[in-house]
């Protein structure tokens with residue numbers, strides 16, 4: 778199963794083969810960082826929660842709701858590679874497009890700067 782994930786170190790958003798409801802160890806192909814992924818059913822959130830996965834713990838307790846989730850040993854046998862999404866995977870896996878609003882923000886910043894410069898020049902002229 779393919780899911781998207783965000784590297785907890787460099788913020789790279791990619792696609793890896795794992796099940797969103799199962800624990801996984803994910804390796805970012807952008808920065809080589811290895812991190813964990815675990816899902817708390819009760820809280821309905823998933824994230825890089827297993828901090829000591831080098832020790833291969835067989836369970837994890839959610840700090841918010843105290844639910845204990847067992848981590849199968851085979852979770853540690855393979856690092857899921859977090860790769861750049863292929864074009865069709867954006868739709869298929871639901872990968873968020875990289876901040877589509879960011880270019881708009883940049884656009885408005887430029888407009889505001891231009892207005893400020895104009896006002897400044899106008900001010901000097903007066």
Ligand SMILES: [Zn+2]
Pocket residue numbers: 784785786787788789805806807808809810
């Ligand atoms: Zn990374």
Ligand SMILES: [Zn+2]
Pocket residue numbers: 817818819820821839840841842843844
């Ligand atoms: Zn929880």
